[in-house]
Amino acid sequence: MSYFIKEEQIRFRHTDFAGIVFYPRFLEMLNDLVEDWFDEALDRPFSKIHETNGIPTVDLKVQFKNAARIGEILTKKLWVKELKSSSVICGFQFINQQEKTVLEGEVTLVNVAIAEDRKTIKAEAFNDEVKAKIEKYQL
Template identity: 35%
Template structure:
């Protein structure tokens, strides 16, 4: 399953050296995840957060090249695997053909008490259809 969010690098993303301050990438990743939930899974955060959440349990990011003010990035998100309550994603950010970073992320579906919650059947079915059987 795949989703892409296009992000122009704005002044607010940059440090005094004129390159993206790395924590801003995490905000962009979250924007890509939120867009994927709304546009691909048809489960927007404003609905999801009525009964639970999907916090990040793990992040691994490899920074390949800097991004500068005015660059345009495509944040290409791919769902790699689904577990009982977990979801493994990969985000590859590119400007043209140049990869700027690769992020591997694990989300966990939780209830309102912060306890792991099995993915709803409708969401699991959409994901399973694209990636195959769950873990």
């Protein structure tokens, strides 16, 4: 099993007046990591998923461990802690260039079907192909 890993440089747009990452930007970076994982590792790009389905976050636990500063490069890691029929609990960790954890936690995502009129949303099991791809990231 393995981690899904991406790097991201902290830019001016991520920071507050003190030059450190403003906490909501971390959540955007996490969502980018999830979106990249679905696109690159699971072959389920959000542009296609959202035609008929969705993958909303239903639970999020975050711990801010150290500040991240403009110009730094973070290594973002994601792995699967638990896979259920229609949901997946992923662990994540962002590490700076000094090998210090900046952010860590877990996110629960649910695979949902969206009705054609966009008014009804209900959990839907992952298909076997997607489950097999997700399992490759289970630690």
